[in-house]
Amino acid sequence: MSETEWTPDQPIVSIKDVHKSFGDLEVLKGVSLDVMKGEVICIIGPSGSGKSTLIRCINALNDIQSGSIQVEGQEVNAPGLDKLELRKKVGMVFQQYNLFPHKTALENVMMAPLLVLKQPEDEVEKRARALVKKVRLEGKENNYPGELSGGQQQRVAIARSLAMNPDVMLFDEVTAALDPETVKEVLVTIKDLAAEGMTCILVTHEMGFAREIADHIYFTDRGVIVEHGPPKTFFESAKDPRTREFLSQIL
């Protein structure tokens, strides 16, 4: 590829003027944002504003019509994209957990490193056990997803994604399907990750959480970024009337 070598002082994820349509419906109308290594970014906004679509474009689960998305210098919007290379760099956690129901918690975590990275089993198992411990699920290694609560399943999903050693983690409304009492355990796990310096991009409706952990907040509405800024400025002195209206409804 003819891309210039990426260095850590450049944005780890760089999104420039991205347009994306589903049929006639344009969901992203020229979105740009940069994420530096170790930053935590929260994308908030009303339903249908394109925020989930945006993060799904970062690891090429959705393609884009025009613009550029670069992850560590790799252009995502390029013909013949090396998806495997991209997905080794970008981990993703989904709203519905999407665990493999026929595999135990530990097997879920081990599967991709074994199949995709072809790492030796004993090494993978050691790392998987450490990850299960890290998401505070020690003792649940041999349980199937159907035997775990939503919050526990979501933490397995986080561990599963971390097992690939990604540089960037995408969280797509990961607490939206959870019972209120299990939301917190998942948020604590993400907070730990952020504190360790993992680059995180979150789409979330948890305003309090966003305010607490984000370095930068982006507000999207109808396919554009309306306003962005550090949490304090964003929540206390939003300038755009749409942002203010959204915040007044939600806070």
Add this chain to the structure above:
Amino acid sequence: MLEAFQDFFRELAQTNPKWNFIYLYDPVQTERVLTGLWTTIKLSVVCVVLSVLIGVIGAWLQGSPIKWLRMFVQGYIQFFRNTPPLVQLLFFYFALGQFTPTYSPDGWLEVPIISNVGWAILSLSFFAGAFNVEIFRAGIESVPDSTKEAADALGMNRFQIYRYVVLPLAFRVSLPSLNNNLVNLVKTTTQAIVIAVPELLYQLVSIYNDYSTAQNACMVLMFLVYIVLVGILVMGMNKWERNMRIPGYGQN
């Protein structure tokens, strides 16, 4: 002991000419029944395995991005599902059989490279396979896109997603229907009699053609054997289903 047993049935046949269990006391007939039974078992096992393979491969091809491949599989299903298996057997053996190459082991007799047993295996496997494709397709469609997407996001390729995520889940969903279809297949092997495959029905019919008093006894045996054979198959399938059950997933 054995002789007393044989004598009992020999006498029964004399006192009750409608109940001649000839295969229980005449070793020649016993031999015919046993070879017939063995042929039936072999035919069943080979066809079950082949038809499941055809089902898995067909369902995989149905998900192919290449349109003519999907159309080919669809055509195959329509042909084999919508025509009677008896007609298929006759067609394969008598019609297609004319066009297959022959070889001559002794330089005199011309033997077709596909025997009647070969044609029975092919035609019955493709018959049951057509249903299996549909059964597995239903199972595959029951796997949520989001689960496949998660595997995709972890870097698995299309084959790995199919082999390690979709198939294991689809298989569990498909097992009850597969069970039914395989039961049907085992019973349909009797129709191979029309192309003279020496399976159990063929042998028993031959016996009561030779000894007309044995007719009822032969038919009783036929039912008994199939009750047991299919019973074993169903037991095995049910056990398999239980072993594959995932705690907390699907029906509990």
